[in-house]
Ligand code: SF4
């Protein structure tokens with residue numbers, strides 16, 4: 763079982779390193795006062811990924827909209843998000859990669875546990 767901090771390190775390695783808002787030395791360049799939804803909602807993202815098992819991304823996206831966008835201050839009651847529309851939300855932008863990285867990590871962990879038994 764991985765803790766949130768180890769998942770965050772994984773996200774920094776595999777997602778922030780590809781992010782257009784990532785700095786050269788692994789930092790984040792988004793404006794002070796703005797918090798990346800990947801960082802802010804990481805526990806909820808894990809819940810979303812663990813609540814779906816599908817080869818398609820769409821079922822994960824439905825859960826993303828329900829469980830995370832639904833509580834995010836940027837989404838209106840009508841379900842619209844200006845940040846998403848402007849492709850400024852890193853969580854939305856890299857969501858397929860995020861799902862893949864989490865599922866691969868969990869799969870590797872399960873295999874490691876099986877090999878130890
Ligand atoms: S915006 Fe989010 S995903 Fe991009 S580098 Fe910053 S923390 Fe990482």
Ligand code: SF4
Pocket residue numbers: 799830831832834835836837843844845846851853854
């Ligand atoms: S897409 Fe919009 S509503 Fe959803 S997490 Fe990103 S900023 Fe929040």
